[in-house]
Amino acid sequence: MLLLQEIKKIVKSIPYMIFVAAVVIGLFSQGVFRFQDDLLEEPQPGGSYGYKHEEIAEQIMPAALRDLLTEFSNNNYTTYPIGFIKHVKLSESKQEKMAEILSGITGNDKDRILQEAAGITPGASGNYTFQIGGDGMQQDGNGGFTIGSDEKQQNSPEKMAFAVRDDMDYARFKELMGQADDLLGGGSNYAVDSLIGYGTVPLTYEEAKERYDLAISSDKVTGGYARLFSDYAGVMVLSILPVFLAVILGMKDRRVKMEALIYTKKISAAKLTFIRYLALVIAAMLPVILISYISNMMVWSSYPGIQLDYLAPLKYDFGWLLPSVMISTAIGMFLTELTGTPIAVAVQGLWWMFDVNLGIKSVSSGYALLRLAPRHNAGADSLFRTQDYLDHFGDLVQNRLLMAGIALALILLTILIYESKRKGKFGGNAIFKKAVSSIRDRKNKSQA
Amino acid sequence: MQFSKKRFPVLEIAKINLRHNAPLSIAVAVLLCLVTPLLIGTANLDRNSAAMPLEMFVSLVGVVLLTPIFQPEQNEEIDDLVSSKYCSTAKVHLIRTVYSAGIAALLICVFTVSMKLQSCDVTPVLALGAIADALFLGSMGMLTSALTGNTVIGYMPPLLYYALNIGMGPKLGSLYLFSMVTGSYTAKLWLFLAGLLMMAAALFYQRLRKRMA
Numbered sequence: 001m002l003l004l005q006e007i008k009k010i011v012k013s014i015p016y017m018i019f020v021a022a023v024v025i026g027l028f029s030q031g032v033f034r035f036q037d038d039l040l041e042e043p044q045p046g047g048s049y050g051y052k053h054e055e056i057a058e059q060i061m062p063a064a065l066r067d068l069l070t071e072f073s074n075n076n077y078t079t080y081p082i083g084f085i086k087h088v089k090l091s092e093s094k095q096e097k098m099a100e101i102l103s104g105i106t107g108n109d110k111d112r113i114l115q116e117a118a119g120i121t122p123g124a125s126g127n128y129t130f131q132i133g134g135d136g137m138q139q140d141g142n143g144g145f146t147i148g149s150d151e152k153q154q155n156s157p158e159k160m161a162f163a164v165r166d167d168m169d170y171a172r173f174k175e176l177m178g179q180a181d182d183l184l185g186g187g188s189n190y191a192v193d194s195l196i197g198y199g200t201v202p203l204t205y206e207e208a209k210e211r212y213d214l215a216i217s218s219d220k221v222t223g224g225y226a227r228l229f230s231d232y233a234g235v236m237v238l239s240i241l242p243v244f245l246a247v248i249l250g251m252k253d254r255r256v257k258m259e260a261l262i263y264t265k266k267i268s269a270a271k272l273t274f275i276r277y278l279a280l281v282i283a284a285m286l287p288v289i290l291i292s293y294i295s296n297m298m299v300w301s302s303y304p305g306i307q308l309d310y311l312a313p314l315k316y317d318f319g320w321l322l323p324s325v326m327i328s329t330a331i332g333m334f335l336t337e338l339t340g341t342p343i344a345v346a347v348q349g350l351w352w353m354f355d356v357n358l359g360i361k362s363v364s365s366g367y368a369l370l371r372l373a374p375r376h377n378a379g380a381d382s383l384f385r386t387q388d389y390l391d392h393f394g395d396l397v398q399n400r401l402l403m404a405g406i407a408l409a410l411i412l413l414t415i416l417i418y419e420s421k422r423k424g425k426f427g428g429n430a431i432f433k434k435a436v437s438s439i440r441d442r443k444n445k446s447q448a
Numbered sequence: 449m450q451f452s453k454k455r456f457p458v459l460e461i462a463k464i465n466l467r468h469n470a471p472l473s474i475a476v477a478v479l480l481c482l483v484t485p486l487l488i489g490t491a492n493l494d495r496n497s498a499a500m501p502l503e504m505f506v507s508l509v510g511v512v513l514l515t516p517i518f519q520p521e522q523n524e525e526i527d528d529l530v531s532s533k534y535c536s537t538a539k540v541h542l543i544r545t546v547y548s549a550g551i552a553a554l555l556i557c558v559f560t561v562s563m564k565l566q567s568c569d570v571t572p573v574l575a576l577g578a579i580a581d582a583l584f585l586g587s588m589g590m591l592t593s594a595l596t597g598n599t600v601i602g603y604m605p606p607l608l609y610y611a612l613n614i615g616m617g618p619k620l621g622s623l624y625l626f627s628m629v630t631g632s633y634t635a636k637l638w639l640f641l642a643g644l645l646m647m648a649a650a651l652f653y654q655r656l657r658k659r660m661a
Contacts, residue, residue, distance in 0.1 A: 014596060014601070015596075015598070015600075015601050015604075018596075018601060018604060018605075019604075022604060022605075022608045025608065025612070026608060026611060026612065026615075029612050029615055029616050030615050076492060086488065086489030087489045087491065087492045087493055087497065088489075088492075089491065089492045089567070232615075235611075236611050236615055237608075237611070240607060240611070241604065241608070244600060244601065244603065244604050247600050248598065248600050248601065251600065341472070342599065342600045342603075343472075345600060345603050346476050346512070349603070349607060350480070350483070352607075353505075353508065353610075354487060356611065356614055357487075357488075357504065357614075
């Protein structure tokens with residue numbers, strides 16, 4: 001059977017051995033074989049259960065104002081427009097608009113805020129110095145913030161106090177903060193959806209117990225560990241390494257000069273391409289399925305008396321990880337067939353690199369539609385965050401289906417390209433080479 | 449063009465290789481540098497924050513430029529052809545290594561200057577640290593490519609090592625790639641030395657393999 005032959009060919013190759021070694025090293029480094037060190041514990045009354053974010057206006061408004069004032073006085077705002085950290089410095093006119101927003105929140109005069117907080121004299125061009133740093137800001141007993149520059153402290157004992165105006169409505173506050181976020185280009189802590197980060201309350205026993213019960217009933221414990229494993233496996237290895245296998249196998253026919261011979265075989269382009277794709281995906285998934293079970297089995301004996309889901313690793317392997325393997329492999333096959341070069345490694349490498357780094361901010365819950373490797377990483381520390389997972393399950397399904405769909409579409413295109421090449425209608429990177437050589441010829445002619 | 453057998457046409461070889469073998473790698477490396485500011489802030493950064501784009505993004509030009517050093521001769525027909533020439537292949541590899549490392553260093557320096565122009569607190573030490581990262585990752589790719597005789601496999605270990613650095617962080621000690629973000633610079637010396645060592649090992653192994661063939 002051709003599929004078995006292809007799988008054998010792959011698993012016996014040196015690149016596959018390196019692939020398996022890389023998978024093991026990558027996952028070992030993330031501690032997937034030490035899950036027994038992070039066991040779920042049933043909350044007991046009277047303990048400490050961690051914290052959660054809640055929209056508490058009395059907490060959020062002064063805390064967000066404090067941060068905004070600090071950043072305003074330094075004219076150095078931290079944002080995450082697409083996940084990466086970005087430091088924004090506003091122009092003078094935008095700083096004035098920010099002062100207007102601060103004026104709306106605090107009730108202080110805009111010009112006074114500009115002068116005393118940011119050291120700007122309105123209308124005086126070139127007078128754009130910042131005298132006040134974040135260190136100069138202190139909270140007073142009434143929830144207001146006092147800002148003083150060194151110079152000001154030396155020359156005048158008078159300080160300017162800023163606090164959220166007493167009659168400020170939380171809805172209006174959010175609106176103004178939203179304007180501040182727009183001014184910064186988005187992705188700041190002042191974005192309407194992010195303001196909740198300023199409200200922190202301790203979890204009650206009942207809430208902690210509810211989380212625990214959900215992890216037991218919905219995840220059946222093993223599901224939570226399988227999800228954590230999938231998070232690590234997806235981001236560390238399976239979104240990038242399968243592309244290597246696909247590219248190496250794709251270029252092998254040419255390397256051993258068998259390309260033309262295979263063209264003459266009876267097998268259809270669709271069958272050959274699809275079988276090779278399937279063989280690559282199966283070969284890439286084999287060690288992952290094995291390791292996911294080894295990792296999961298480490299905790300089975302730690303939960304006596306609890307009904308565990310022994311199929312959880314398999315469900316996550318196929319539901320969560322398989323689409324990543326599919327897209328990575330498909331990009332490798334498609335670009336190798338199209339160009340005849342290993343350019344797929346660069347393309348997938350760049351996508352993976354940006355995806356990994358995007359995850360730095362959204363590591364706790366990153367199920368965005370175009371994520372190569374969805375993230376869900378808070379582990380046993382927060383009882384698997386089962387509720388978050390259930391709340392965003394729809395997003396995850398959309399993402400995984402999209403990736404699998406794109407992968408299959410790329411394989412379809414690969415089949416078409418292969419068929420065209422076989423018929424001599426398409427020469428891979430011949431068009432590119434022709435274009436380069438024509439430019440070179442023209443240059444040579446002009447030199448002659 | 450005729451050359452004396454005694455004179456090794458270093459510049460000519462570099463020029464021809466740059467024209468035929470390097471353009472794609474250089475284009476990808478330049479693209480990486482151009483895309484970085486679109487994705488991560490490269491303006492108004494303090495010294496530790498300024499290290500982030502250099503260490504985490506721009507240093508990858510080393511992988512792009514150095515890993516394919518042995519690629520042309522990995523095609524048997526080309527290998528047979530160049531073996532018949534009087535020019536030593538080992539010297540050609542050395543020339544490619546030098547200009548690739550040079551281009552990587554140049555790109556990192558240009559990027560560092562552009563950050564300086566955007567009011568970042570960057571110093572030459574940051575650029576040197578990023579160059580050490582680039583040489584380390586690139587030489588890892590070179591060595592794997594030499595050992596396996598396949599450039600594509602060569603890209604795997606540096607990318608895996610990059611991922612390990614994100615996953616394990618400072619646990620990697622003296623070989624931690626992103627230490628400048630935390631204000632530590634000593635690891636860069638080890639990375640630089642390890643990079644030079646791996647480069648030498650790759651060139652030596654390639655030469656040895658050639659002699660044994």
